[in-house]
Amino acid sequence: xxxxxxPVPPDPPGDAAASGTSLRLPAWLSGRAVRFRDALTDDRxxxxxILVDLVTLLTSASIWLALGGDAGVxxxxxxxxxxxxxxxxxxxxxxxxxxxxxxxxxxxLVVIPLAVLIVGLPAWGVRVYLDSRPVDMSHRFTLxxxxxxxxxxxxxxSAHTDDPHPRLTIRFAVTxxxxxxxxxxxxxxxxxxxxxxxxxxxxxxxxxxxxFVLDLGEGMKDIRLTVRLIAEQNCALDLSVTSAHxxx
Amino acid sequence: xxHTTHAPGSGRPGxxxxxxxxxxxxxxxxxxxxxxxxxxxxxxxDTVFIGGKTDxxxxxxxxxxxxxxxxxxxANYLGGEIGFHPKFHDVISAxxxxxxxxxxxxxxxxxxxxxPDRERNVDFVGPYLVTGQGFxxxxxxxxxKTEKDVAGKEICTVDGxxxxxxxxxxxxxxxxxxxxxxxxxxxxxxxxxxxxxxxxLLYGFVEQQKNSKVPLKVAxxxxxxxxxxxxxxxxxxxxxxxxxxxxxxRTYLTEEWAADVQAQLPALVHAYPxxxxxxxxxxxxxxxxxxxxxx
Numbered sequence: 001x002x003x004x005x006x007p008v009p010p011d012p013p014g015d016a017a018a019s020g021t022s023l024r025l026p027a028w029l030s031g032r033a034v035r036f037r038d039a040l041t042d043d044r045x046x047x048x049x050i051l052v053d054l055v056t057l058l059t060s061a062s063i064w065l066a067l068g069g070d071a072g073v074x075x076x077x078x079x080x081x082x083x084x085x086x087x088x089x090x091x092x093x094x095x096x097x098x099x100x101x102x103x104x105x106x107x108x109l110v111v112i113p114l115a116v117l118i119v120g121l122p123a124w125g126v127r128v129y130l131d132s133r134p135v136d137m138s139h140r141f142t143l144x145x146x147x148x149x150x151x152x153x154x155x156x157x158s159a160h161t162d163d164p165h166p167r168l169t170i171r172f173a174v175t176x177x178x179x180x181x182x183x184x185x186x187x188x189x190x191x192x193x194x195x196x197x198x199x200x201x202x203x204x205x206x207x208x209x210x211x212f213v214l215d216l217g218e219g220m221k222d223i224r225l226t227v228r229l230i231a232e233q234n235c236a237l238d239l240s241v242t243s244a245h246x247x248x
Numbered sequence: 249x250x251h252t253t254h255a256p257g258s259g260r261p262g263x264x265x266x267x268x269x270x271x272x273x274x275x276x277x278x279x280x281x282x283x284x285x286x287x288x289x290x291x292x293x294d295t296v297f298i299g300g301k302t303d304x305x306x307x308x309x310x311x312x313x314x315x316x317x318x319x320x321x322x323a324n325y326l327g328g329e330i331g332f333h334p335k336f337h338d339v340i341s342a343x344x345x346x347x348x349x350x351x352x353x354x355x356x357x358x359x360x361x362x363x364p365d366r367e368r369n370v371d372f373v374g375p376y377l378v379t380g381q382g383f384x385x386x387x388x389x390x391x392x393k394t395e396k397d398v399a400g401k402e403i404c405t406v407d408g409x410x411x412x413x414x415x416x417x418x419x420x421x422x423x424x425x426x427x428x429x430x431x432x433x434x435x436x437x438x439x440x441x442x443x444x445x446x447x448x449l450l451y452g453f454v455e456q457q458k459n460s461k462v463p464l465k466v467a468x469x470x471x472x473x474x475x476x477x478x479x480x481x482x483x484x485x486x487x488x489x490x491x492x493x494x495x496x497x498r499t500y501l502t503e504e505w506a507a508d509v510q511a512q513l514p515a516l517v518h519a520y521p522x523x524x525x526x527x528x529x530x531x532x533x534x535x536x537x538x539x540x541x542x543x
Contacts, residue, residue: 179365182410182476186537233380234415234474 047111050085054115057081062123086112134245135163137223141170141241148177148236149229155239157225164219165246172227174208177236184235191228196220205230216246291354291482292489296332298323299339299353299481303429306452306513307359308336317452319357321508322376322500326480329496340426342408345369348483356481359449361410362538371486371540373493374479375530376501379448381411381473386435387463392442395470401441404431411445414473428453436462446476448528451516458515466519477530477538484540491543498532498543505529 025033061078065071140159149155157170170192176185185208192212193203204212208229216223231237300319302310308317315336323334336357339347344360347353348370362372383403385392392398399417406412407424416422423440425431431443432453443450450466457464480493506525510517517524536542 176364178413180363180410180413182474183362183364183367183538184474186534232475233471 050088051111051115051118054082054085054112055118057085058115058119062119066126082112131165132248134169134247135161135165137161137168137170137244137246138241141244143227143239143241148238150236151229151231151233154226154228157227157241159223159244161221161223161246163246164216164221165248166216166218167247168214168216168223168244169211169247170214170225170244171211171242172208173240173242174229174231174237175240177238181234181236184232185237188229188231188235188237190239191230193226193228195224195226203228290489290492291486292330292332292492294332295335296327296354297352298334298336299344299347299356299358300336301341301358301427302336302338303427304359304449304452305456306516307449308357309452309456310336310338316512318377318508318512319359321504321512322497323355323357325500325504326493326496329499330492340408341406342426344408344481348481351483354482358481359446359478360481361446361476362479363410366481367540369484370481371484371490372479372481373490373497373535373539373541375477375534375538376480376497376505377448377478377528378475378530378534379446379478379528380471380475381414381445382447382450383467383470383472384432384435384443384445384450384453384464385441385467386438387465389441392467392470395472398442398470398472402439403442403444404434404440405444406431409445410476411473414444416444416472432457432464435464436460442467444472447471448513448516451513451519455513455515477534479538487541490539490541494535494539494541494543498535501530501532501535 057078061074065074137159140161141157142159144156144158172190174185174188174190176183188208189205190208190212191203191205192214194214194216204214206212214225227239229237229239300308300315300323302308302315304317306317308315308319320334320336323336326332327334337353339353339356339358341358344356344358345366348356356370360366360372362374366372383392383398392401396417399419402421402423403416404423404425405414406428407426412422412424422444423431423434425434428443428445428449431440431445434440435443436457443453447466454464454466480497482489482493506529509524509528516528520527
């Protein structure tokens with residue numbers, strides 16, 4: 001008998017080491033590996049990988065910024081990474097010198113603006129939406145002095161925000177300090193003045209329970225209002241802020 | 249082949265029952281909403297017992313089996329508009345809330361100032377008169393010309409009134425009694441220096457005592473305390489009655505108020521010629537701000 005009945009297939013060229021250790025990839029995996037290797041020579045896949053890389057990079061930077069990251073640090077980091085990617089492009093370009101097809105232009109040139117658009121447009125949309133929403137400041141105002149006020153008394157209402165908006169809509173409430181006194185709150189009025197900002201020194205006088213809309217201007221983070229009470233004689237009232245919102 | 253036919257508009261029995269049930273529930277809900285106020289039993293019909301202070305000239309003075317005064321005129325007007333017959337009985341200031349709680353009075357019309365702590369226990373309709381507070385003195389008395397002069401004086405007020413709680417200059421001695429007639433008698437006897445209460449009320453006593461041996465006057469320009477607004481007190485939760493009273497009072501203020509004040513409080517009109525309506529007459533819109541209900 002001979003071994004002809006079970007012939008050993010010849011080793012594929014260049015695969016001597018693998019055959020030597022009897023390590024062979026399954027057929028489905030080796031097939032995919034071959035396809036992937038072939039695909040890498042296709043500039044479309046490479047462009048796609050760079051695009052994914054850029055989108056991931058820009059998205060991370062946007063989220064970092066949205067979560068309160070310092071704009072300078074975020075910008076420098078993102079810029080450095082973008083520069084790294086840009087620096088890779090001449091390396092890719094060198095393939096042309098070796099006689100292979102260049103990967104760019106034109107395809108790679110589209111990748112960077114495309115990545116910026118993919119991340120930038122939704123980020124801009126989200127930013128516009130968030131900016132258009134009023135910021136609730138109702139519980140952030142402090143009044144000084146914190147005591148009952150009478151006709152002619154002035155109270156300073158102040159608040160800080162990290163999310164400045166150009167307009168403040170605020171509503172106060174006056175309630176009677178001494179409940180056994182005759183009812184005197186309904187006729188009271190408030191004069192609200194903004195010492196700084198776009199609407200500074202333009203006092204608004206309204207019934208105490210009406211809404212005041214004040215023009216703060218751009219970027220005011222520390223809001224300060226003076227509130228003067230106009231009430232009946234000897235009418236002691238407690239002043240409070242019932243609602244306050246910053247909006248566009 | 250058998251065809252089952254249904255009359256137009258009829259459905260299967262189960263569906264019909266469901267439709268009827270839903271319709272009945274909707275009808276009950278709508279009826280309950282619409283009749284919210286109307287089903288409430290009104291306390292303002294036939295004879296209505298009203299707690300008043302029948303010793304207050306100009307507002308309500310019971311003499312010779314007759315009640316006279318601005319509050320009597322007001323009660324009669326309201327009775328005519330709403331359809332009841334008012335019957336006053338005397339109530340002291342300190343007992344006004346209790347009268348309404350116990351049901352001894354259906355209404356209180358007794359120079360009753362609208363105040364937040366009172367509104368916890370009773371509802372108000374008003375105001376029907378607005379007044380500051382002042383000092384009643386003997387006509388020949390020269391010791392009270394400015395607010396500063398009040399310090400060190402012996403002042404009479406009525407227990408349970410807002411004047412009894414009002415802030416007065418340090419050093420003022422305050423005597424609290426049950427009614428204003430007692431204060432006025434003490435003043436005329438010289439036992440006290442002044443009576444402190446609502447200015448409008450004091451002018452009633454000025455008018456009453458103008459021909460007595462010791463005539464009185466309101467110290468001109470001397471004021472203290474807060475502005476009082478007289479309201480009609482009624483038991484809490486009688487929304488339909490409250491609304492009826494607001495509507496009637498609104499017309500009273502524009503149609504009858506001025507004539508009644510001129511007739512019942514001539515000393516007040518005389519003290520502020522040309523200005524008394526501005527000072528004492530409420531704006532009809534005030535009813536929306538100070539009443540416990542809106543109508």
